Structure formats: structure tokens, C-alpha cells
Amino acid sequence: MSGAVLRRAEVLGGGEGSGGLRVRLTQGPLAGETFFACAYPEFGPEPQVGEVVLVNALGVEMGLGTGGVVFLVPGRSTGEAERNRDHFVKLPYTPLQFACEPAEGAGEDPEPLRGVPTVVLPLHSHLAPACCAARDLGARRVVFVCQEGGALALGFSRTVGRLKALGLLACSVSSGACFGGDIEAPNVYAALEAAARFESGADLVVVGIGPGVVGTATRYGHGGMSVASALNAAAALGGEPVLAPRLSGADGRKRHRGVSHHTLTALRATPVGCRVAVPESGRELVARTELPARHRAVPAAGAGGLQERFGVTFTSMGRGYTEDPVFFDAAAAAVRVALGGAGGEE
Numbered sequence: 001m002s003g004a005v006l007r008r009a010e011v012l013g014g015g016e017g018s019g020g021l022r023v024r025l026t027q028g029p030l031a032g033e034t035f036f037a038c039a040y041p042e043f044g045p046e047p048q049v050g051e052v053v054l055v056n057a058l059g060v061e062m063g064l065g066t067g068g069v070v071f072l073v074p075g076r077s078t079g080e081a082e083r084n085r086d087h088f089v090k091l092p093y094t095p096l097q098f099a100c101e102p103a104e105g106a107g108e109d110p111e112p113l114r115g116v117p118t119v120v121l122p123l124h125s126h127l128a129p130a131c132c133a134a135r136d137l138g139a140r141r142v143v144f145v146c147q148e149g150g151a152l153a154l155g156f157s158r159t160v161g162r163l164k165a166l167g168l169l170a171c172s173v174s175s176g177a178c179f180g181g182d183i184e185a186p187n188v189y190a191a192l193e194a195a196a197r198f199e200s201g202a203d204l205v206v207v208g209i210g211p212g213v214v215g216t217a218t219r220y221g222h223g224g225m226s227v228a229s230a231l232n233a234a235a236a237l238g239g240e241p242v243l244a245p246r247l248s249g250a251d252g253r254k255r256h257r258g259v260s261h262h263t264l265t266a267l268r269a270t271p272v273g274c275r276v277a278v279p280e281s282g283r284e285l286v287a288r289t290e291l292p293a294r295h296r297a298v299p300a301a302g303a304g305g306l307q308e309r310f311g312v313t314f315t316s317m318g319r320g321y322t323e324d325p326v327f328f329d330a331a332a333a334a335v336r337v338a339l340g341g342a343g344g345e346e
Contacts, residue, residue, distance in 0.1 A: 111238025
């Protein structure tokens with residue numbers, strides 16, 4: 001299978017901003033089945049019940065693990081083209097390009113991240129434990145920078161909406177091809193600068209990818225390489241980023257058991273040394289793996305008790321905290337290192 005998979009579908013429910021658009025496919029091998037349809041506001045208004053629409057059904061027909069949804073293909077006029085003085089568009093030179101306002105212009109400081117705690121996360125499912133750990137340590141202005149490697153649309157993330165509703169996440173910045181954040185930025189450097197300057201200064205900047213992860217089962221062909229981009233960019237802007245390694249004691253895939261090959265490959269591609277947080281639950285896993293010598297492992301406490309305290313459920317690929325605690329502990333540990341609450345000796 002190659003190319004887009006476009007199918008006709010009938011709108012059964014929701015529409016007009018309800019947030020619950022449901023459609024029944026009328027074409028293809030899944031004709032007759034009902035799915036939730038994502039309709040991003042950046043591409044126009046939602047259709048009404050009874051309308052026949054075009055959806056991209058590639059994910060559900062391939063059986064991709066994240067979401068199980070189809071995506072509405074824009075086909076309704078939104079009036080005159082939106083204009084802005086910066087000529088800044090997202091998804092440029094594609095049929096879906098749209099105008100948006102960029103982050104404010106650069107300040108005079110060439111190192112805007114100097115002194116700003118910065119954490120790099122390998123997967124979107126690390127965001128919830130990271131934000132909970134940040135609040136546990138008193139951080140309130142937490143800003144999430146989303147970069148390529150997973151879903152491009154922040155509107156696809158239920159986690160971001162939940163964390164913002166609970167007051168655990170103050171702002172989101174969509175970088176590069178990503179879109180839908182509170183602030184739009186053309187690349188990860190501009191995104192990090194905007195995050196650092198949020199309000200009177202961010203208490204913590206967290207960089208990661210959207211839900212899902214691109215993966216080809218090759219050394220470099222995966223969304224985990226976004227880690228290297230974020231670490232290098234943060235260091236160039238004067239930051240001292242902390243990496244939350246991708247760890248697992250329960251993943252059935254050998255390449256992701258212990259320290260994931262995603263983390264090891266990204267660290268090898270990061271020439272500037274950084275701190276790698278090691279949760280107490282993952283010390284033995286990390287000890288079995290040789291990290292590049294320029295990077296420094298720093299122990300810290302994990303995410304134990306954070307779910308109950310903040311009312312957030314940690315999940316990743318169908319596993320919760322009890323099934324694979326070290327996975328979520330890594331994110332919390334990175335935040336504790338960045339904010340100076342490591343709870344361990346270097």
C-alpha cells in the first residue's frame with residue numbers, strides 16, 4: 001500500500017464544533033464500519049450530520065496502533081485567505097497549507113535557554129508524568145514544545161488537553177511541521193526561544209513529539225531521532241538539557257527492552273554532552289548499557305504516587321504504571337534532575 005487512502009463517509013453525529021464527529025465509511029474494505037473522525041479547525045469548519053465527506057482512512061486500514069481514527073479531508077470554503085505580515089504558513093506548499101501567526105520576534109539574548117530548566121522526552125506518553133513531577137516540585141509555568149516525530153497536529157493529543165485543564169501545563173508550542181499549539185514556530189530553535197520567554201519566564205521547558213511515533217525498524221528511521229535535534233538545539237541556545245531515556249522492563253520487542261535503541265542512537269547523534277536521568281527503578285537496566293562517554297547519567301526519584309496525587313493516568317502502548325513503572329519513572333526523573341530535586345547523588 002502506498003499513497004493516501006481516501007474514502008467517502010457519511011457523518012452520523014457531532015459536527016459544528018461538538019468535538020464528537022462520527023462517520024460511517026461507505027467505501028473500501030472497512031465500508032459500513034463507524035469511526036471517530038478528526039476534523040482540525042485549522043482546515044475549516046466541521047461538516048453537519050448527514051453530509052458525505054472524504055476521509056483519510058490509511059491508519060485504520062493499516063491497523064496503526066495510535067488512535068484508530070480517520071481524518072477529515074478539507075473540502076469546505078472558509079472564505080477569503082487569511083493574511084499575516086510575516087507570510088508564515090504551516091504545511092507549506094502542500095494542499096493543506098494555512099496561514100498562522102508566528103511566535104514573537106527574537107529577543108536580544110543569543111542564549112535564551114541559559115538558566116531555564118529543559119527536559120527532552122522521547123515519547124508523548126512521557127509528557128503526563130513529566131508535568132506531574134514538575135508540579136510536585138512547585139513548577140507552574142510548564143511549556144511543552146512539540147516537534148516532528150509523531151502526530152503533527154497537537155489537536156490529536158488528548159493528553160495536552162487534559163494536562164491544561166488540570167493546570168499542569170501552561171502553554172504548548174508547535175514547532176516546524178507541527179501545528180495547533182498556543183504558539184506556532186517555524187523550527188525547534190524558535191520554538192524553544194518562545195517557550196523560554198513565556199510570560200515572565202518558563203519554570204520548565206519540556207520538548208517532545210506528538211502521539212504515536214514514526215518507525216521503520218531501522219537505525220535512524222524513527223521519530224526517536226527528534227531527541228538528538230532537541231538536545232542539540234537546546235545546547236546551542238545556552239541550555240543544559242536533561243534527557244529522559246526510553247526505558248522498559250516490559251516491552252516485548254528486544255530493541256526497546258532496557259535502554260531503547262531509539263535513545264542510544266539519538267545520544268550517539270548528539271555531539272554535545274548532556275545529562276541523562278536514571279530513575280531508581282532503572283539503575284540496573286542502564287548499568288547494562290554503555291552510554292557514549294560524553295553524556296553523564298544522573299540518578300533521581302521516579303513517578304511513584306504522582307498519578308494518585310494529580311488525578312492523571314499514565315499509559316503507553318496499552319501498559320500502565322504498574323505494568324512498566326520504569327518507562328514513566330524516566331520522565332519524572334528527568335524533571336527532578338532539571339529542577340534540582342534529583343533525590344540522588346551524581
